[in-house]
Amino acid sequence: MSIRAVTRLFKHGTHILRNLCRRDLHEINIADKINVVPKVPAASQQNTSQLHNRVIPRNFVFRNVGLQIGLQARKILIDNVLNRVTNSLAGELRKKAARRILYGDSAPFFALVGVSLASGTGIITKEEELEGVCWEIREAISKMKWNYNDVNIEEVHSEENPITLKDLSFGQPIAKGSNAVVYAAKLKEKNIEEKCLGESGEPKTVEIKLEKDETKFPFALKMMFNYDIQSSSMAILKAMYRETVPARMYYSQGEDWELDLANRKRHLPPHPNIVAIFSVFTDLIPELESGRTLYPDALPARIHADGFGRNMSLFLLMKRYDSTLEKYLNNREVSTRTSILLLSQLLEGVAHLTSHKIAHRDLKSDNLLLDCTEDDAPILVISDFGCCLADKSNGLFLSYNSSEIDKGGNAALMAPEIYTQRPGTFSVLNYAKSDLWSAGTIAYEIFGMFNPFYGGKGQAKLKNSTYNDEDLSDLPETVPVIVRVLIRNILSRNPNKRLDPEIAANVVQLFLWAPSSWLREARKLPSSAEILQWLLSLTTKVLCEGRVIPNFADPQNLEGVSRGRRTYPEYLLISSFLCRASISNIRLALSWIQSNVYENDY
Incomplete structure (x- = not known):
């Protein structure tokens, strides 16, 4: 490291320490102030709200690094915008605005951001502006009140x-x-x-x-x-x-x-x-x-x-739910579209778990419940969390230094990286994509086949400890090629080859709702503005049409009610997608589709 770099590090470090030790400050969550920042998970928001009511002690330096970064961000904004003004009156106004900003008053901060956007000075990029609109979409959809068969x-x-x-x-x-x-x-x-x-x-x-x-x-x-x-x-x-x-x-x-x-x-x-x-x-x-x-x-x-x-x-x-997924699949012929809707909901549930650093560890068809109020589009939910990993100290990574540590529930549908892991001093169980793998095995059942890891009539049972990717049987030709390739990816023996759960869920959502031209071979990826326009269109449909869903507990209320082109479960599925949508992740899913689907020999 050069002498110049060390000098700068020392200078800025002392500046941070001086500011922290000078006075008591309340923690400021900048993510709550600017709408271009992605939505903070609910658990973090609760923790932050508790911190707002607690004064941070003096000289408590290392706990407040995030706080100081936020204050420094505000200071940079002042330096790059306010300091351009030189006359005495404006200089005095600048100093007052600086004091208000640094002490937590958001009004001048929002004003400066607005001026920056209007003048194109580059403080916030065009891409960040579009992601900011995505943030607004997530906020609007998450606040919707759905009128369905639930009791408050x-x-x-x-x-x-x-x-x-x-x-x-x-x-x-x-x-x-x-x-x-x-x-x-x-x-x-x-x-x-x-x-x-x-x-x-x-x-x-x-x-x-x-x-x-x-x-x-009920x-x-x-x-x-x-x-x-x-x-x-x-x-x-x-x-x-x-x-x-x-x-x-x-x-x-x-x-x-x-x-x-x-x-x-x-x-x-x-x-x-x-x-x-x-x-x-x-x-x-x-x-x-x-x-x-x-x-x-x-x-x-x-x-x-x-x-x-x-x-x-x-x-x-x-x-109270009407059926398990296992009973539902055994008692009727399920259309391909209904199967895709069920798979999409299962992936949405897994993505929600993973985003909150929770591993279910016991996914199987009789732990998945269905609300069959609309028989051709049932609502699927993940239940029975008795084997889950939901400890804040572990997250999705569990130290495995003893064979007495519980790996989870159903061994047959346990991801290979979990099943084959051996205890040791530095051994770790990585559950980041284990539920996704289990969902991939259940996908075979959803599309009318035997689960390859259970076996069936005339079908050898695969073992998660020894199988190869080539051993997986082909899904029916009626299953869209994008879905077939996705399920094979999800069941990759190597977890590093699998998509992230959120991207996997996006792939099915894009297949269901995105313009078909986006999914074609060798098609140029849509621009961020085009993706945002599509998201806004979906949002409008959900806000305008999804709200009029009646209470299905009273069948008489269904007469004469128009719900648009979609069923209620479809609107609910779209809303789940919009509640976590971001342009960057949608582009990743589209890129994966174009890079992986059409190179396979289907």
């Missing part, structure tokens, strides 16, 4: 009035697995709720009769089996916190252990292709009339003498 549980209950079993009526059991059972459920009316209370006002442990009319139950209540965990909320939530990762409402008493758990685990924001869990709570295991038949071993001794279960467990109140 927050309107009925809150943290001060949490849901417990006394608030629910039960329907018939929907599904039962090795770790949980799921019942149809609904909220009780107030007068019914009062009859369920004892003389002391506490809920009684009584046998609950199951109502037969299934149309009245919820599903998942009751986890508890064999080993002591009957306390603290122990249960600590042991089963993975199940609560996608929950929209978590009832906290504000105790230290709960705050520690919330700070340690990652939260997954709501998404159309992630299961809608409205509430999570712990309660006593109820005595249901089918319990002794379905899951006798999981019952506590107070209900069933031969049971091995504990008295309390975890309950998850979620939206």
